[in-house]
Amino acid sequence: MTDTSPRTEPADWATDQEVRWCPGCGDYSILTAMRMLMPELDVDRENTVFISGIGCAARFPYYMNTYGMHGIHGRAPAIATGLAMARPDLDIWVIGGDGDMMSIGGNHLIHALRRNVNIKILLFNNMIYGLTKGQFSPTSEVGKVTKSSPMGSLDSPFNPISVALGAEASFVARTHDMDRQHMMDMFRRAHEHKGAAIVEVFQNCNVFNDGAWEGITKKQNRDANLITLEHGQPIRFGADGEFGVVVDGGAAKVVSVADVGVDALLVHDEHKPDPSTAFMLSRLARGPFEPTPIGVFRATERIEYASSSTSQLAMAHDNQGSGDLAALLRSRGTWQV
Amino acid sequence: MTDTAPRELPLQELDEVIIRFAGDSGDGMQLTGDQFTSISAALGNDLATLPEFPAEIRAPQGTLAGVSAFQVRISDFAITTPGDAPTVLVAMNPAALKAQLHNVVQGGAIIINTDAFNERNLEKAGYESNPLEDGSLEGYRTYPVPMSQITRDAVAEHGVKPRDAERSKNFFALGLISWMYTRPVEPTMEFINTKFSGKELVIKANEAAFHAGYNFGETAELFESHYEIKPAALPSGEYTNVNGNTALAWGCVAAGQLARLPVFLGSYPITPASDILHDLSALKNFGVRTFQAEDEIAAAASAVGAAFGGALSFTTTSGPGVALKGETLGLAVSLELPLIVIDIQRGGPSTGLPTKPEQADLMMAMYGRHSESPMPIVAPKSPADCFNAAIEACRIALRYRTPVMLLSDGYLATSSEPWLLPEIDSLPDIGVEFHTGFNGTNEDGEGIFLPYLRDPETLARPWAIPGTPDLMHRIGGIEKEDGSGNISYDPENHQKMVDLRAAKIAAIDVPDIEIAGDQDATFCMLGWGSTWGAIDAAVDRLQQAGKKVAHVHLTHLNPLPKNLGEVLATFDKVICPEMNDGQLVNLVRAKYLLDVKPVNKMNGVPFTTAEIESAALQAMDAS
Ligand SMILES: Cc1ncc(C[n+]2csc(CCOP(=O)(O)OP(=O)(O)O)c2C)c(N)n1
Ligand code: SF4
Ligand SMILES: [Mg+2]
Numbered sequence: 001m002t003d004t005s006p007r008t009e010p011a012d013w014a015t016d017q018e019v020r021w022c023p024g025c026g027d028y029s030i031l032t033a034m035r036m037l038m039p040e041l042d043v044d045r046e047n048t049v050f051i052s053g054i055g056c057a058a059r060f061p062y063y064m065n066t067y068g069m070h071g072i073h074g075r076a077p078a079i080a081t082g083l084a085m086a087r088p089d090l091d092i093w094v095i096g097g098d099g100d101m102m103s104i105g106g107n108h109l110i111h112a113l114r115r116n117v118n119i120k121i122l123l124f125n126n127m128i129y130g131l132t133k134g135q136f137s138p139t140s141e142v143g144k145v146t147k148s149s150p151m152g153s154l155d156s157p158f159n160p161i162s163v164a165l166g167a168e169a170s171f172v173a174r175t176h177d178m179d180r181q182h183m184m185d186m187f188r189r190a191h192e193h194k195g196a197a198i199v200e201v202f203q204n205c206n207v208f209n210d211g212a213w214e215g216i217t218k219k220q221n222r223d224a225n226l227i228t229l230e231h232g233q234p235i236r237f238g239a240d241g242e243f244g245v246v247v248d249g250g251a252a253k254v255v256s257v258a259d260v261g262v263d264a265l266l267v268h269d270e271h272k273p274d275p276s277t278a279f280m281l282s283r284l285a286r287g288p289f290e291p292t293p294i295g296v297f298r299a300t301e302r303i304e305y306a307s308s309s310t311s312q313l314a315m316a317h318d319n320q321g322s323g324d325l326a327a328l329l330r331s332r333g334t335w336q337v
Numbered sequence: 338m339t340d341t342a343p344r345e346l347p348l349q350e351l352d353e354v355i356i357r358f359a360g361d362s363g364d365g366m367q368l369t370g371d372q373f374t375s376i377s378a379a380l381g382n383d384l385a386t387l388p389e390f391p392a393e394i395r396a397p398q399g400t401l402a403g404v405s406a407f408q409v410r411i412s413d414f415a416i417t418t419p420g421d422a423p424t425v426l427v428a429m430n431p432a433a434l435k436a437q438l439h440n441v442v443q444g445g446a447i448i449i450n451t452d453a454f455n456e457r458n459l460e461k462a463g464y465e466s467n468p469l470e471d472g473s474l475e476g477y478r479t480y481p482v483p484m485s486q487i488t489r490d491a492v493a494e495h496g497v498k499p500r501d502a503e504r505s506k507n508f509f510a511l512g513l514i515s516w517m518y519t520r521p522v523e524p525t526m527e528f529i530n531t532k533f534s535g536k537e538l539v540i541k542a543n544e545a546a547f548h549a550g551y552n553f554g555e556t557a558e559l560f561e562s563h564y565e566i567k568p569a570a571l572p573s574g575e576y577t578n579v580n581g582n583t584a585l586a587w588g589c590v591a592a593g594q595l596a597r598l599p600v601f602l603g604s605y606p607i608t609p610a611s612d613i614l615h616d617l618s619a620l621k622n623f624g625v626r627t628f629q630a631e632d633e634i635a636a637a638a639s640a641v642g643a644a645f646g647g648a649l650s651f652t653t654t655s656g657p658g659v660a661l662k663g664e665t666l667g668l669a670v671s672l673e674l675p676l677i678v679i680d681i682q683r684g685g686p687s688t689g690l691p692t693k694p695e696q697a698d699l700m701m702a703m704y705g706r707h708s709e710s711p712m713p714i715v716a717p718k719s720p721a722d723c724f725n726a727a728i729e730a731c732r733i734a735l736r737y738r739t740p741v742m743l744l745s746d747g748y749l750a751t752s753s754e755p756w757l758l759p760e761i762d763s764l765p766d767i768g769v770e771f772h773t774g775f776n777g778t779n780e781d782g783e784g785i786f787l788p789y790l791r792d793p794e795t796l797a798r799p800w801a802i803p804g805t806p807d808l809m810h811r812i813g814g815i816e817k818e819d820g821s822g823n824i825s826y827d828p829e830n831h832q833k834m835v836d837l838r839a840a841k842i843a844a845i846d847v848p849d850i851e852i853a854g855d856q857d858a859t860f861c862m863l864g865w866g867s868t869w870g871a872i873d874a875a876v877d878r879l880q881q882a883g884k885k886v887a888h889v890h891l892t893h894l895n896p897l898p899k900n901l902g903e904v905l906a907t908f909d910k911v912i913c914p915e916m917n918d919g920q921l922v923n924l925v926r927a928k929y930l931l932d933v934k935p936v937n938k939m940n941g942v943p944f945t946t947a948e949i950e951s952a953a954l955q956a957m958d959a960s
Contacts, residue, residue, distance in 0.1 A: 067803035070813025082639030316621035323623030
């Protein structure tokens, strides 16, 4: 009989460092979900690495008893890419906020996604700059009033899921900080994915943007506004599944099931090679006040970056033999004096 | 004697010649120069080369901006520079003549492709009248040769299309110069066959053009004599001809082997550093992983990540790229991870002069990060020395767990010299051990790992890589508590960490400086990096003129050699030639309160020996 009991407990994944987020911050529940998930994954602490940028979210690595690096603002996906290439044997998680990953580090994020580096990116989206005390972020809604935008921000926001899909991400998911089990499921799926995975986590910053996601994540709003995507199932939501999603005129649209019938509903297919339907789903809501999908938008297979790099090394080795330094120094011709 | 019978021309012996091949960027001048260099190397001459490319890939044909040149100096004695001024210019078109003539020594030889001197080309080059006819070449020995025509005639019989025929004219020039300097024919035939293998027609055409050039020298009654340059008395052994960028790439690979670590390079293309990325990308069978990042920030960041994982990590770039990497290098200083940053300096600021050298990134290397973030700096002194510098930079990075800056420049990058190949066994072992066990205990007496507990001798922190059981730890850019590495905002701890980071770099074991030239001189020239060759040659000339002069040359700029202040203080007068506005002078003045005099040059061209010689004479004369 094989021993199926987990090798570790959630507490084994905690460090002795005092967690310094504001009381009530959504980051706590994400941390708990991660610590609870780890024993369920077949992984060792020493082979797990958390890399982050800067921000409240980015403090995460200090609280996980694994290897970790708290890097610089926005650069975590690039740091993680180097580590993943040098050490394809490791489990690498990248943690950052919406400012970290979509503003200063937007470039690194999209390139890590298109390369399909084997890193698991968790984007804690609180639609605000938390650590710098509350300026609007690239995911804040237009007109957001903050200290740096007293008359309302002028910027149109990014939709992280749309950006990720546009950046050729092979795995794209979304979850929220009010549902531990769903977070654990999404993190687990990301972990199982071979290649770059990005999970957007709706996270509440109760100090600078309190309740920003409430319109969809609060218990009493979930029925009306939270759509849980499930592979192979027609996309339905509502207390009794009375609403559904169809594709109509090149866009996803919410309908009443009674009006169109179950057969007309869009059946969710995570593995669809073409990202267009996933993209339509990402555009369903204009903001956290309309029905919004969570779950896995896309999970497709594509060749992973670091292993391709390893294959090239192996191929070069097979073709040219293992590098001989003395021969290299003579490779451009020599003469004797 | 008839026109066609071979003539017996006198063979004259020369101690050196400096030839500059110049033509349009499409004319194959680099290839021609390279091949002439190889043949001369095989004959045992000492040599040095200086290629010069236009910044644009396809500058308009026939214009001054499109001129590509290759200078090679060959000699029967040891040399350290490609020479101040060519004694022979091969000009393939009017633009080449116009762009290069001012470089040529008075009385020098100019071999001209007269076929290219038509009205259109003259106009493109900005000539108002034909320099071949208007007397502007007076004072030079000119050799007009209809290269295009003879090449076309020579290759015609092989069925080459007239349009393609002229492409071989660089081999005509190579043939002619090979005849002039009695270079053997065989190696170039071999070269043509390997280089153009599979393209029979091209091989035939180039061979024919080469022979036509060679025979032209012999038969045309144009040249008074041909020349011989005997082998130089170099230390015996096996040599190769290497430029600085290739030597750097090889040095990186060697360092990986000497440290028994896999090599990782994160880089973003930029002139004149891209060739290192190219060279290393082709060495995958050495286990070298190269990553062409989305920008220089990602390049540096990926290298930090790889270093955390236990790779010997490099990032290569030029000045603008170093500026972008600045914040990441600050992180590396704080993380105390080994990382080698290679900066091939070029003219600036901003895009500046991408293909021209400068030494003006010294202050950026020294201070170009926010706050107090000291980084060691090494600087190779010659193309071949780039190999040693790469290994030395890695040694320091690994032993002290620190990012290290290696400052080369566009001159060293592309110019080449013979390199007496080292015995692999003689190279230093620069390996370090990863940390694998606890290095402390907690209150309960249990083993713990303290990532910032320093080695008392080197002040280096332990390097424990992910995958090591029990040593899980977190590092980051926030100030850390000495020892534990935990986040600490304690004022005294910060002071202590600033001091420790500074002390670690200040105590790096760099070799003492040695005085070259006259030990008992009262006048000294202080240099660093690529000015070594020109200063060394100037010392020779000054000594031949009966002057006493010393030369102190730095290959370590941070920390400076321990005895530098003492040594410099023994001279009455010290001048410091550098390709910037006095950056080393400022460092040395500030540190030692010595009145070192600047000699600055920033026109994109390396110092000539004559310039340094005259600066020295002037300084000696000044009271
Ligand atoms: C180069 C640089 N620029 C600016 C900052 C200041 N800064 C720190 S965190 C941050 C934004 C944080 O917002 P986000 O990434 O959304 O994280 P949150 O705090 O909301 O979790 C900024 C602007 C910095 N640390 N480094
Ligand atoms: S500022 Fe906001 S995001 Fe940051 S810790 Fe406090 S509640 Fe959390
Ligand atoms: Mg945020």
